[in-house]
Amino acid sequence: MSDDPVLYERRGPVAYVTMNRPRYRNAQNSAMTYALDAAFYRAAEDPEVKVVVLAGAGEHFSAGHDIGTPDRDAHLPFARRAGLWWDHSERRGAESRFARESEVYLGMCRRWRELPKPVVASVQGACVAGGLMLAWVCDLIVASEDAFFADPVVRMGIPGVEYFAHPWVLPPRIAKEFLYTGDRMPAGRAYELGMVNRLVPRHELAGATDRLALRIAEMPQFGLALTKRAVNQAEDLQGLHSGLDAVFGLHHLAHAHNAETTAAPPPGSPLRPDTGDPLGGMDVTSMKEAMR
Template identity: 80%
Template sequence: MPAAHDHSAERPQAQDGPVRYHRQGPVAIVTMNRPEYRNAQNSAMTYALDRAFYRAADDDEVKVVVLAGAGEHFSAGHDIGTPERDAHLPFDRRAGLWWDHSDKAGAESRYARESEVYLGMCRRWRELPKPVIASVQGACVAGGLMLAWVCDLIVASEDAFFADPVVRMGIPGVEYFAHPWVMPPRVAKEFLYTGDRMTARRAHEVGMVNRVVPRAELTERTMELADRIAGMPRMGLALTKRAVNQAEDLQGLHSGMDSVFGLHHLAHAHNAETARDPLGGMDVRAMKKGSA
């Protein structure tokens, strides 16, 4: 459910750039800050998130990181339709050694950009050697899933919902393809085949979400969990996180993502040949119309 361009004067407006950062005791709080577009992720936001995670990693006073979204929604996905969409612009690359995409064409451009800002960034954030908790309300869709899934724990409000509708574009899921690891494979297939929304309660049932709490208590309950974890030894937390991540990789997470990333770009190339664009001719309106 990528964000649409809505001219309503009642929309909340972002302050202080696409990402806010502040520390509350031993907890760094990183907040996506494009509420007027349901925190749709343009490249400016992605690189701002990267800087915030580096800042938290470098701060010895920070023991735990919380990732949140300003406004009504955690994140409605990658930006495919706002006035600040910046996929064509160059940025200083941080997550890989692929060339600048902005002066290239076709798959040479798409593969380089998505290797950097999608798969590359998410993989590196997953390895942040401090626990990261996603605090999720409202929409957590497509690219929003990727951000929640790189976190170690997910606390969701009762009104949160999760969806990956990109199969409607003819694409086999988002770039950070963690689906069969964060939920059982048959549940993952239904999730992808239908593109339907998964409620917070259902996400908790299948093990994708750690806790479901009332919306009014989301921040407080997330911070309670963060503060509790912050009382553990820093090195113990880092090694434990590494141990569990290694176990997931031994179960095929890393190599599986590599293989599906190739299929993802095969789908983009197919769309570019057979439809009007690499997204299969789908825009914000079409994607929202198909949402259940």
Template identity: 80%
Template sequence: MAPDAPVLYERHGPLAHVTMNRPEYRNAQNSAMTYALDAAFYRAADDDGVKVIVLAGTGAHFSAGHDIGTPQRDAHLPFERRAGLWWDHSDKRGAEQRYARESEVYLGMCRRWRELPKPVLASVQGACVAGGLMLAWVCDLIVASEDAFFADPVVRMGIPGVEFFAHPWVMPPRVAKEFLFTGDRMSARRAHEVGMVSRVVPRGELAAATRELAECIARMPRMGLALTKRAVNQAEDLQGLHAGLDSVFGLHHLAHAHNAETTADPLAGLDARAMKDA
């Protein structure tokens, strides 16, 4: 795999390491990265030798979220589609473009990755913001460095959280409301206190601690791991996660449509710089 590929894939014994590789843009997720992640997860799922998958990001940050302004932003390009049966969105306009794209790239892929029948561990350092949360939350466990922080500031755009709206399931509802209402950063320690993060370790120990946990899990039988993951996911769905994702996805797109009618664009005229400054 080319060293400048948007996603790197390595196999080390029973572990598959899937690594986001746009460090110059804090691993912001353009479509090339998202579809490459999809291919990497398929590859790990299909490999009989892989027992556990580790998702990480190169550089100082796990992921600053969706790409809303880098020179390689490619939201309107066609890619091979496997996450859903929507028609190609790349040549459409308005809600037809946005809804079809986000049904596939965000909600569709994240929902399917959550169901991958092998344990997935997120190894999080630095920023895990907005779309970065979605990638961490589809993982079964999150190991975070002490300098990691989590935030979903998209309410600044008038949007009720990112597309994979798992907030009230990964943290208590009142904590989720404060998290969204303020857009403030949540430290790794606080994320551990509310149950969103599994372990917090010093930055220099993050990779080793994640690998140690992954190797421990990999000693379990594969079918047992798959069934246990399914059991816990089903319990979350019975608590309303699956239906909640669908219902809030509709509100998310109502917000995009409202912004498109009343402001400069579906993001209320805000770009990455404006969001960072806010």
């Protein structure tokens, strides 16, 4: 298998974008994030592509952001694509965290949500924290029966992941329970709540995703683009865009609080250079709890 962090393949009218760090449960380092951005941009500009499928290689869709693998690269500069905020790598403290997360977390998710072609997430196994953000920016989610979803970061004193879409993809009381407990939500429950569009056995996941993508691809391309924009605009009128900004500020207040009140940064903090977590994702304890 290729060592590229993201694989790209077009089959007919469908582009398949696959996260390719299965050893680390597709934990997302910056190299993967920018490779995803390049793949989505490639699909957007290809007139033959009408639908995009986002998948994860191996047993899990994504265990979240990479804070502990040997290829963790949060300290490195990358050519910014999501905004004009300055580079984080030569800054310190809250200035560095805010600059980086504005770009690679919130900024990239907003950028990908606006891709003018339908995106279908094909989810198996763990879809946790940063993985949840990726699934939520997709238009549709097809999940295997063994998939589960979780956002355990409240355990670190942080009010949810950076792309805080929880009250828009879930009823508010369910969103609170999801965050307050940090428990994983089985795919069956997510389907009941409308967060997942199709629920299938694991061995049928690829085929079911393909069939749905090809069915959508039968529709006029411009009509699909306008329809996607119409629904996204309706969500924004319901407060999604401003809500994301508001909670992003609370998220960074929590980071600052953790930095000031702990002698050593807690596991999972962006200030902690290496947790040695073989799962990638968030902090060791929270991730292992979520993966159980």
